[in-house]
Amino acid sequence: xxxxxxxxxxxxxxxxxxTQIELLKELLTANGFEVLLTREPGGxxxxxxxxxxxxxxxxxxxxxxxxxxxxxxxxxxxxxxxxGPALKAGKAVLCDRFYDASTAYQGYARGIGAATxxxxxxxATGGQKPDLTIVLDLPVNDGLKRLGRNLDRIExxxxxxxxxxxxxxxxxxxxxxxxxxxxxxSGPPDVIFAKVKTIVENLLPLKKAR
Ligand code: TMP
Numbered sequence: 001x002x003x004x005x006x007x008x009x010x011x012x013x014x015x016x017x018x019t020q021i022e023l024l025k026e027l028l029t030a031n032g033f034e035v036l037l038t039r040e041p042g043g044x045x046x047x048x049x050x051x052x053x054x055x056x057x058x059x060x061x062x063x064x065x066x067x068x069x070x071x072x073x074x075x076x077x078x079x080x081x082x083x084g085p086a087l088k089a090g091k092a093v094l095c096d097r098f099y100d101a102s103t104a105y106q107g108y109a110r111g112i113g114a115a116t117x118x119x120x121x122x123x124a125t126g127g128q129k130p131d132l133t134i135v136l137d138l139p140v141n142d143g144l145k146r147l148g149r150n151l152d153r154i155e156x157x158x159x160x161x162x163x164x165x166x167x168x169x170x171x172x173x174x175x176x177x178x179x180x181x182x183x184x185x186s187g188p189p190d191v192i193f194a195k196v197k198t199i200v201e202n203l204l205p206l207k208k209a210r
Pocket of ligand 1: 013039040041071096097098099100101102103105106154155
């Protein structure tokens with residue numbers, strides 16, 4: 001599906017994805033790629049509206065399944081409208097979270113179950129998978145300390161919820177070790193990026209050779 005390269009970044013709240021994805025954009029641009037930086041939920045005009053509903057603290061009554069369907073709805077729009085066309089055009093797509101976030105947050109932490117989420121992920125994406133997923137891993141309390149004051153609906157969940165998210169990501173990586181790489185993200189950004197760079201540079205020749 002497409003000739004571009006598709007990389008996703010994942011991790012608990014405060015794991016430093018935003019910094020790393022910006023650095024990765026520079027690296028790929030320097031390697032001659034046209035880079036599309038995008039995010040979930042969101043990444044399309046409709047998806048950004050769905051994001052607002054999902055993160056609004058006024059929506060405390062939201063059912064776990066409602067939440068999952070909204071993330072998946074945002075994802076379908078994103079794949080169809082943005083990610084798929086960019087990959088077909090040969091771009092490098094860098095996405096701040098993708099379907100593994102639904103597995104970790106809704107599947108593991110909300111308790112819907114990884115198998116149900118996997119089915120819906122497949123429906124929502126039409127089978128579009130990342131070439132590489134990097135999980136930035138660090139202790140939950142270290143991540144939560146990095147958050148600002150106004151927490152959104154998901155950030156404001158209890159530490160035990162975020163602990164389940166972290167364990168969920170580690171399970172995903174165990175199940176798909178070729179695609180999903182875990183990096184210790186508790187150090188300074190440049191040290192973390194050196195690890196990201198090594199992993200991505202291993203993948204690039206494979207993609208360029210296609
Ligand atoms: P962000 O803060 O990294 O932009 O992500 C928005 C929030 O949405 C974050 O708390 C993680 C959560 N999330 C899910 O619960 N399920 C998903 O499928 C995605 C993409 C994000």
